[in-house]
Amino acid sequence: MPADAASPDPYFVALGEGRYAPTEQASGAWQPGEMHFAPLGGLLTHAIEQHRRPRHAGEAAPLLLARMTFDILGFLALEETSVRVETRRPGRTIELTEATASIAGRDVAVARAWHSVAVDTTAVEGGAAEPLPSPADSLASEFGVNWGGGYVRSVEYRECGGRAPGRNRAWQRTAHPLVSGEEVAPLARWIGLIDGANGIAVRERPDRWMFPNLDLTIHLHRQPEGAWVGYDTTVSFGPAGHGITQTALHDEHGHVGFASQTLTVRPSPQR
Template identity: 30%
Template sequence: MQNEPFFQRDGILYVPQPIARGPWNPQSLHGRVIAGLLGHALEEAFGEPDFVPARLTVDMFKLPGFDPIEVRTALVRQGGRIKVAEAEFISGGVSMAKASCQFLRRTEAPEGRVYGPGNWDVPKPEDITPPDYGPMGRMWATRPIKGGFNDPNDVRQTWMAEVREIVGGMPLTPFQRVAVACDFVSPFAHVSDKGLGYINSDVTLYLHRLPVGEWIGFEKTDHQAAEGIAVGECRLYDEQGPIGFASCAALGQKRPPPPPPTKA
């Protein structure tokens, strides 16, 4: 990819690049790059062709700054059908996030028909005019289908594609593509007509298959909140149909005020 990656590798460390900046603090990283890097490290260490990374859970308990990152991985269990691994995100010598991933071996599907949402009948990404991006939107590419961040309509659907590598020089795999995108469940599920007032403390990605192609479809399915605590969920698709869903927990959070204008 031609765009600047989120991280550059320096030995065992990952050096955050300016594009990895998050929306809540100009000196901190975006949640999506935390999830993406942990997913990248887990797949690199433990991925196998016969296993699907069916669940990735990332707990984000502190906003990391731009210090070089160390990711420590560990195998929790290796079985014939189930493998579980963990990864820890360490910034400035402090643990900032942890992830666990469950890999399931591909097998023969049982007989019978089970109800599911089926495919969604929406325009293809190439048939949708690209929107004018705000500053954060340049981290990715989107093709909005229905609803939007300031739309009171609760039906929200969009396509999203990654436009940069997680780690420079390492092309995105299908799993890494959706791992770095899945944090989008928080703003897409929790944004209101007054803007985004929740910061997510975790994200969980469930996949029954890996995505095909570069576009991931998001469809908001739920938002619930009380006393400043929210949970949200989105179904996920590729152009061939459903691939799984993502969910998150979040806390009420005020955005920092914009910096004062500079005098000429």
């Protein structure tokens, strides 16, 4: 685990009434004073899970997360963040929940989560991607070689081999709590790592080309388990400033779903 795993700082400190203070561990990779979206995505997932928990404590059949989308609306300043949540489409078998993060009175990100009822479909289960080599069989590496920011340094990173420009397979986990002062579901911690997919399979050096993502979409065909997130990632750049990061997501038991990110590709000002 990372060197500070004995007493790791959280990514956010709960201040009450939907307000959270980010720590240096949540700082981003593109520029100083910026928050990395990965822990913010985890925070929005946490807020949705908190919002749903008391309403569904006695439901006959649980509703499981099927899809989560995040849209990044502007610069994510490393400052106090407020989160508000509402149920957009209530239901006993399908439900849509929305969470919005704001900083200094301005909305900066929105998350929408579809949950659907759990049904036994093991008789027709199939189509999963090939599993990755386990974290134990993967090579410990430095995620932060090409990146700055506290978030990148907070993550334990292992590569499965076969890295090439725009292509990689790897594992990540973190010892840092997502939020201090509130109970956090394992799912929120797991999703709070996925935005890192855009940094593990770089096609071009980030000090020469910038490729921040506008969004993150996650589809799950199985609920993830454990602390490790596995990535089988491909990055594509087009000819007119657009790109896509596509990832098959894994836990230690196998394939769980997919993630995609829309990239804005442009020369770095430092170039």
